[in-house]
Amino acid sequence: MSVRTRLQRLLVCLTIIGFGVPRVIEAHRLDEYLQATRISLELDRIAVEMNLTPGAAVADQVFAAIDQDRNGAISPVEGAAYARLVVSSLSLNVDGRVRALTLDRYTFPSLTDMRNGEGIIRLQASAKMPHASAGPHRLAFANIHRSDIGVYLINALIPSDERIRITGQSRDTLQNEFKMDYKVNER
Amino acid sequence: MKRFSIVSVMILLITLTGTNSGQRGAGAAAPAAAGSTTAKAVDTANAFLAMLDPTERTKTAFTFNSPQKTNWSNLPNGIYQRNSLRLGDLTSAKRAAALAVVASVLSTDGYRKVSDIMNGDEVLRGAGGGQTGGRGGRGGVTFGSAEYYIAILGTPSAATPWMVQFGGHHLAINVTIVGSNNVITPSLPAAQPAKYTLNGQTIRPLGKENDKGFALIGALNADQRKQAILNYRVSDLVLGPGEDGKTIQPEGILATALTASQQDMLLDLAHEWIGILNDEGATARMAEIRSNLPRTYFAWSGATENGGLAYFRIQGPTVLIEYAPQQGDLDHIHTIYRDPTNDYGARLVSP
Numbered sequence A: 001m002s003v004r005t006r007l008q009r010l011l012v013c014l015t016i017i018g019f020g021v022p023r024v025i026e027a028h029r030l031d032e033y034l035q036a037t038r039i040s041l042e043l044d045r046i047a048v049e050m051n052l053t054p055g056a057a058v059a060d061q062v063f064a065a066i067d068q069d070r071n072g073a074i075s076p077v078e079g080a081a082y083a084r085l086v087v088s089s090l091s092l093n094v095d096g097r098v099r100a101l102t103l104d105r106y107t108f109p110s111l112t113d114m115r116n117g118e119g120i121i122r123l124q125a126s127a128k129m130p131h132a133s134a135g136p137h138r139l140a141f142a143n144i145h146r147s148d149i150g151v152y153l154i155n156a157l158i159p160s161d162e163r164i165r166i167t168g169q170s171r172d173t174l175q176n177e178f179k180m181d182y183k184v185n186e187r
Numbered sequence B: 001m002k003r004f005s006i007v008s009v010m011i012l013l014i015t016l017t018g019t020n021s022g023q024r025g026a027g028a029a030a031p032a033a034a035g036s037t038t039a040k041a042v043d044t045a046n047a048f049l050a051m052l053d054p055t056e057r058t059k060t061a062f063t064f065n066s067p068q069k070t071n072w073s074n075l076p077n078g079i080y081q082r083n084s085l086r087l088g089d090l091t092s093a094k095r096a097a098a099l100a101v102v103a104s105v106l107s108t109d110g111y112r113k114v115s116d117i118m119n120g121d122e123v124l125r126g127a128g129g130g131q132t133g134g135r136g137g138r139g140g141v142t143f144g145s146a147e148y149y150i151a152i153l154g155t156p157s158a159a160t161p162w163m164v165q166f167g168g169h170h171l172a173i174n175v176t177i178v179g180s181n182n183v184i185t186p187s188l189p190a191a192q193p194a195k196y197t198l199n200g201q202t203i204r205p206l207g208k209e210n211d212k213g214f215a216l217i218g219a220l221n222a223d224q225r226k227q228a229i230l231n232y233r234v235s236d237l238v239l240g241p242g243e244d245g246k247t248i249q250p251e252g253i254l255a256t257a258l259t260a261s262q263q264d265m266l267l268d269l270a271h272e273w274i275g276i277l278n279d280e281g282a283t284a285r286m287a288e289i290r291s292n293l294p295r296t297y298f299a300w301s302g303a304t305e306n307g308g309l310a311y312f313r314i315q316g317p318t319v320l321i322e323y324a325p326q327q328g329d330l331d332h333i334h335t336i337y338r339d340p341t342n343d344y345g346a347r348l349v350s351p
Helices: A004-014 A059-066 A076-088 A111-115 B006-016 B035-049 B055-061 B093-105 B108-126 B207-219 B222-229 B259-275 B279-291 B343-349
Strands: A034-043 A045-054 A090-094 A102-107 A121-128 A136-141 A151-155 A164-171 A176-184 B147-155 B161-167 B173-179 B181-183 B197-198 B201-203 B297-303 B311-314 B320-324 B329-338
Touching: A034 A136, A034 A176, A034 B320, A045 A059, A045 A090, A059 A076, A059 A090, A059 A111, A059 B207, A076 A090, A076 A102, A076 A121, A102 B259, A136 A151, A151 A164, A151 A176, B035 B093, B035 B147, B035 B161, B035 B279, B055 B147, B093 B147, B093 B161, B108 B161, B108 B197, B173 B343, B181 B279, B181 B343, B201 B329, B207 B259, B207 B311, B207 B320, B207 B329, B222 B297, B259 B279, B259 B311, B259 B320, B279 B320, B297 B329
Parallel strands: A034 A151
Antiparallel strands: A034 A045, A045 A121, A090 A136, A102 A121, A136 A176, A164 A176, B147 B161, B161 B173, B173 B181, B197 B201, B297 B311, B311 B320, B320 B329
């Protein structure tokens, strides 16, 4: 055995001995329902992508809202119904006009993962719009889904279309509400 | 002799066994000869692979473009399936060889940070985290230094792309090597507990990140703070695991609105993440970040006095760093470092 190997073996042994242990620690999200939204802007479409992560302590109540027949599993019908419920809690407005969001796709984690506080419900929705005219525009978005336990992140992705430039963003303190100014340049 | 801590011994041993020399501060490393890191990493990786039996090798070796490349997470074993080689399944010699591979692509400080994070998970295990299975014994979640995984994607080579992936709970290291170039994006150093005692010494795996962040916000004047501080709560990473390929609209204060000394503080703060990588790679990445300062932002949310709860973000053309305490817990920190142009070495592989 080389000196290097012996030293590395010693290092491993030293690494695993003698810790001062302060207290019992929880590793996972607990009593919050994290709802992270990212908004993508195109000239004729706005896409909304959401990751919803119920904390371990609220997972059962979120799951109960999904599992309507209480059989411990999320059926396609139940999943679709909950995804639509989430989308119905969202509002999107562009230049003062309401834009209806359509649910595009969604996935649900296992109940076990949700109970561990790490199961992520993923959904995507989008709104089609008339082709945006050149000039300034304003988008307003809000999410009020489960505001009793929800914590929120809302962010705009940098538009892939270089004609669109985001010029300003604002949010309320809890990130329920998001406003974004953007400018569409001539081709 | 009691005061000669285990950490000091570890650092000494790592140095003796050939880890890269550490870089202090934002730029003052003695540059290694071009490609020397790669040569050493190739040798170390090949030596490790040669020790493995066929089953172990199958769990370790992946093609460079395997889906395993994006198979990393902050989550502990039991919740997240990593599909690579678990340290706890190895003999001590093989485990040491695996760690030597990790050390070969990191700086001394970087490897120490990795060790501190793993030791923190050992503390978590000792505190009953592994026994409770997360919450109420439901989950079968396991913690501790045995629960870290290594994978090598591609063939270790001085010319063609390959990657060292190492991680477990609160840790994801993805080092992509292409010739003499290398990157460590995306990577996720996190900590819980954020502070613990090891053989009488206080360890804060991400303590410098915290302290340098607060020092920077503390150095800003009122007008600068007005630009830097977001008026809303940020409760988690925005671009954490699973969010590859996304770039959010930047916010906060532009680095050009900072004084030269504040810019140095910003770079020094960023170096806490970039400097996990070996000196050769880190020097190149820091040069990119420095050259892009006019398009780099610093954003802050939360308390401005050290000891309070705060989120911060550094975002520029080649860097996104987020620091996010979890659920109001100062003892549970998640962070991430990405390069929107170069995650998994994208720019090195396809320049």
